[in-house]
Each structure stands twice: as C-alpha cells, then as structure tokens.
Amino acid sequence: MIASRKDWVNMFNTIKEAVNWIERQVKFKPKTDLTRMHLATKLLGNPEKDYQIIHVGGTNGKGSVCSYLSSVLVKHKKVGTYTSPYIIKFNERIKIDLEMITDEELLTEINEIYEFNERYFELYEERLSFFELVTLIAFKYFSKKKVEVVVLEVGIGGLLDATNVVQADLAIITTIGLDHIEQLGNTLESIAKNKLGIVKDNTPLITSADKSLYPQFKAHCDAVKVPLYMIDSEEIEVVSNNPLRFYHDGTIFETPLLGLHQAINATVAITAIEYLYPEIPQSDIADGIKHTQWPGRFEVMNNDPLIILDGAHNENGITALVDSLRAYYPNRKKHILFCAMADKDTKIMLKLVSSIADSVYVTHFDYKRVLDLDQLLDQTPHTNKKAFVNPIEAIEEMVATFKEDVIVITGSLYFVSFVRPYLLEKK
Known part of the structure; x- marks a missing residue:
C-alpha cells in the first residue's frame, strides 16, 4: 500500500507541475505480458476489484459508447468513467457521475502515484509508464470514492493493455480497423485477436464489429x-x-451526437445496459442516450459559417466522417482542415477527405508526433490544396473565404483538442 501522507512530502505543489510530470513519463513500455500491472495493482490492494466493470475496446467508437453508458447509468448507479485521450483538460480521463476529477483531487492522486512509482522502482528496479500510472490512479480513485460500476476504456488493443488486469462483468468491442498496426498487426484478424484479449472467463461480449x-x-x-x-x-x-x-426493438431513440455511426454506437450501449441491468427502465435509457455529451466528435462549433470538429484519426474514422458529411450536407461545398500524427495512415485518410472536399488545407501544431507539413501536403491528392504553418491562421482564412460552405477540422484528437478552445472563444 501507499504510505500515509505524513510519511512523505508532496513532490508537486500545483496541478500544472503534477500533470507536466506525468505527461513526461514514457507513454508505453514494451511488454509481452501484464506482469508490471499485476504487481502494481496487488501492491495497491487490488482496488480494481471493488466495483463492477464494463470494459470497452475497439478501433473507433469506444469513447462515444463509454459516454452513452455513463450517461444512462448515472441515473441508477454511482459510476466511474475512464477514457483517453482528453479534449479539454487532463481531468477528463477520470470522471465520477459525469464530473471530472477536480484539480485538487488529481494533484493528490498524482503525488501519491509518484511516491508509489518510486517504491515500485525500489522493489522491481523499473518504473511504470504513463498509461500504467494514469490507469492505476483511476483504479485507486474509483475505489476511494466507492463507485458501483466503472466504464473502462481500453487504451490500445486489449490483450496487453494496462486496463486488461481487470475481470470485467461485460466486454464491448466496437469496430475493428487498421490502426496502431505496429503494435497490433497489419490485418483485421490480428487486430481482432489482440482486442479479443479483454474477453475472458465470465466476461460476455457485445460487439458491432x-x-x-x-x-x-x-x-x-x-x-x-x-x-x-x-x-x-x-x-x-x-x-x-x-x-x-x-429504431431499437421497436422504439425510437434519439442522440445529440451527430454522424450516422452514432446510431451503431448508441445501439451497442443500449444493448449493454439491457443485458447487464435489465431493471433499468427503457425510458431512463432513452433519456440518458438523448442527453449524452461527447465533445470533438462531429461537433458543430459554429453555424455561420458551419464549422464541424471531428477527431477521426484513422481510415475507419475518416470513412465514417465522409459518409456522414455526404448524408448531412449533400448539396453544400466542403472544405477540410487536416492535421494528423506521423504514425497514422495519412495517405488513405487524405485520399478519403479529398474525395468529398472542394479544398483541402493541411497544417501542424507543436506536438512531437505530428507529421511534417511538407509530407502532409505531398500526400494530399486534391488539386485545390494549401499548407499553413499556423492552424489558427488557416481557420481564419477559411472562415473569411467559405462563408456559405461547410468547414471540417479533422485528422487527430490531439489536433481537435488544440484548436477547440480557440473555436469556443469565437462562438
């Protein structure tokens, strides 16, 4: 167990210092099993065993499904939600009853996990990775707050993901697509095998794959x-x-989240609730679905001109975005602002957005994994294309030029997180 606070001095005095430290840790460490996480959770007293767990994996749609589940469950349970990455602030990763962990609580948790990481090093001569540390914070925090059920989103894959030390009451796998191929393999079958790692004894599976x-x-x-x-x-x-x-089982459900794929994501969540909690009235399920919030996913940020923010970051996500744009705005011109990470299949993503765009702007921002701007421009097959060093300048030009059209900002959740505050200020 972690020592009581009187036994050690806080490493960090402000939430900014604490978050900066944890975000500087190695994101993922090579592994062939989950020994590190099993040892760590045991040292913490296995807090992940203190509540029910719905474990949500898949290539796309995980976050939306988690949001639907939590939005429904909050009416009947004390519910913890663990998702990644974040759009607005780090605290979004860990929520109880739809409310983010406070800065004060997060500061306490990071100080405690820092101390735990040092003691882990003393015992096993290695430190834990970023995602392992954040996952442990979530496990411990949810136990401390005595939640009844946790909606737990997988980070990458499933089999060797840090979250997979849990014994879930239900597993969900949304879609299977070609993403994170260096870690998961380059075929749908190999990726599916990895994601199926969350399905173990006594863990039923619901999937829309x-x-x-x-x-x-x-x-x-x-x-x-x-x-x-x-x-x-x-x-x-x-x-x-x-x-x-x-429609679902003869009843019409409504979701505020746009994009045709959201009907599938909501159906997955509804099916999960009906399976695990049959006592929850359908009216409460419908109300929870109707009031779900999930920023940065086909999010309308402005109507004059129309600006849509979508964190699609792989082929499957971009395909869903393109299909929705065709369905929602068949007769309007569309202009794309695109930025993506270097480890993504940007060629196919740019080919897809170019197929429905009247122009494609590419840009970058200060983030270590962003693909080089010249490469993005070279990979864009559209004849009407332009590169911008500054994404805000790109947005300003697009807003001034395309007043009657649809502006779509996409390619990366990290990029969406970067530009969203600016767009909110301009609302």
Missing part, C-alpha cells in the same frame, strides 16, 4: 465459454439524421 469477423469472435467466445452478442449495423434503421433518431 464487421460480420466478416464473426467466426473469429465466435471461436474465441466459445473457447472461454461466454455468450456473444453481435450487432449488425445494417439492421439499424435510421429515422432522421439531424437530430439523429433510430
């Missing part, structure tokens, strides 16, 4: 003797686009 993967999913669930519930996106009937309304 492509039907072509059904045999692989069925074989895995049969091997660990758990039920499998496949949601076929083709069977979801959308009633209207804006607001987005869709």
